[in-house]
Amino acid sequence: MSRLSAAVPPWLAHALRAQRGPVPWSAVVRGALAAGPLLLVAVLSGRTSVGVVAALGAMLAGINDRPGSRRAAVRRLGVPALAGAGGLLAGSYAGQHVGAVTLTLLLTVLGLLAGAVSAVGPVASGAGTQLLVAAAIGAGMPLPEPGWQRALFFVGGAGWLLVLRLALPTPGATAGDYRFDGERDAVGGVYDAVAALLEAVGGPDAPGRRVALTAALDHAQDALGGPRLRPYTSSAAERRLHAQYAAALPLAEAATALAWAGEAVPARAVEGPRRLAVAVRTSTHTGPLPAPSRSAPALRALDDALLHAADAFDRGGDDSALHTRRRTATSLARTVLGSAGREYGLRVALCFGASVAVAQALHHARWYGSHSHWYWLPATAVFLVKPDLGPLASRVICRAAGTVLGAVLFAGFAALLPRPAGLVALVALCGALIPVATRHFAAQTAVVTVLVLSLVMVGGEPGASWSRIGETLLACAIVLLVGHLPALGQRGGGVRARLTHAAEAAHVYLAHVLDDGTTDDRAGRWTLRREAYRALAEARASIDLAAAELPALARHAEGTGEVAATLERLVDTTTACAVQLDDTGRLTPQHTERIAALLDELAEGRERAGLVVKEGQALPVPLAG
DSSP, X not given: OHHHHHHSOHHHHHHHOOOXXXXXXXXXXXXXXXXXXXXXXXXXXXXXXXXXXXHHHHHHHHHTOOSSOHHHHHHHHHHHHHHHHHXXXXXXXXXXXXXXXXXXXXXXXHHHXXXXXXXXXXXXXXXHHHHHHHXXXXXXXXXXXXXXXXXXXXXXXXXXXXXXXXXSOOTTOOSSOGGGHHHHHHHHXXXXXXXXXXXXXXXXXXXXXXXXXHHHHHHHHHHHOXXXXXXXXOSHHHHHHHHHHHXXXXXXXXXXXXXXXXXXXXXXXXXXXXXXXXXXXXXXXXOOOOOOOOSSHHHHHHHHHHHHHHHHHHHOOOXXXXXXXXXXXXXXXXXXXXXXXXXXXXXXHHHHHHHHHHHHHHHHTTTTTTSOOTTHHHHHHHHHTOGGGOOHHHHHHHHHHHHHHHHHHHHHHHHHSOTTHHHHHHHXXXXXXXXXHTTSHHHHHHHHHHHHHHHHHHTTOOOOHHHHXXXXXXXXXXXXXXXXXXXXXXXXXXXXXXXHHHHHHHHHHHHHHHHSOSSTTHHHHHHHHHHHHHHHHHHHHHHHHHHTSOHHXXXXXXXXXXXXXXXXXXXXXXXXXXXXXXXXXXXXXXXXXXXXXXXXXXXXXXXXXXXXXXXXXXXXXXXXX
């Protein structure tokens, strides 16, 4: 794939790239038990339309069913499902009581709101997507139930998948309380990432391993930080996992400082984190840890962190802090109303509104014939305009290819399978395939196309697979056109907003280490370090996506990659400074000179990239000794 990426343009290479990893068998089982059985029960009870709506809710929830803890799944699946129910309710009543022009305007405003809110984060983005897709389905799919019943059954379908997520044990998870297997795997992954970074110190793989450690820590924070009824951990097993996560933070800090120094560490230093990872996953004691090596400040910090972790593992610990701060309503509003929210909101509104207008025109011109299923066009546009799924050109290529493949496959299945039993079985099969298909947008589109067409046919409409291809290609054309319009807010606003946030987080972290001391408030320091690295990871992901756009769009993010790289080196250096100050109480000339050079490089890079430094945000220059 690396040779292919070098031989083809970035936008095409991204379309051909797929995620790798083991098959998520737990999600596959849940997918098979969700939409298909719900539809079967409805068909047997004579309420087929109810089953169609419930299966749609389960299908959309299945797209969001990703690896992680059960607690985190409540927010990841539940919030988008509630938003989808609201969209279905609004779309159903709007479609019944207003004309085509008013409906188009209402859905356009809804697109503006959903797009702006999507800038808050992944869960908000999923909620915005389901809100718009369900609104289009509610307005365009002919169903006998009133809007409130549709919304109720939609939530019921998604809720059934969430119940399966909470209740079913993970295959192969035999250690400890199975309810916390996602948390154990996430925390164990942090210790594995620490070991991998230590193993790569001094080599070319160290920067990538440090990025992987950031991803592991972010995943563990999310897994442990889901919604709860009480403001504290409610079981000994959960408290133990929180303490094990907290014990990994000084290890990660020491490993980052060693990677910054670039000197290879003794092989035995890797053994400790590996044993801690096994102990987390198996809920056992750590056993003997390797002998310490205390020849440098970072090695002494690593040894002290290992001893602290061993004590936390043996005693259970009582540190339940996740070293994260809750986002305030003001910060959320600033994100929604900021450049990223405005730019994305305008694009979603224009794409969604234009697709609704075109679909309404085709519908009233009876291009669809005697059956009303115009919702496919705006629903497709929603997925295409969603940047979470990749660069614009990649999304369009994958959506078109996936729809054609799905339509062809469904046409073959529909000709061979008995009705409705065969179609119900096909829905169950597609539900099981969704967790695997999410690795590539084209594969996901093909599976979802087969599933939705099966639901439509079970619901009483004739096959519409070929018209779906035409509508999908039309949606691709609309989104491509809107995506390249020159005057919809500041181009690259999302990238710049995330990069500016990362720079501000790096500033706060550096100021804390240099001005406020480190030994007395390590918990606060770890919180700021986690925020800085998480913000950097989000900025880097946004920059990588922007770089894979077509040249007309990619040029708006030029120079941001260099700024992100400088920020990463600055935060790594700040971490090394914190470890040095803990050990000796003063910085060496190497540390101070490195920070001063990085600050100068950062100022130049931000000026070249057009990133504005807020007044009063000048970064401090350290003084040696």
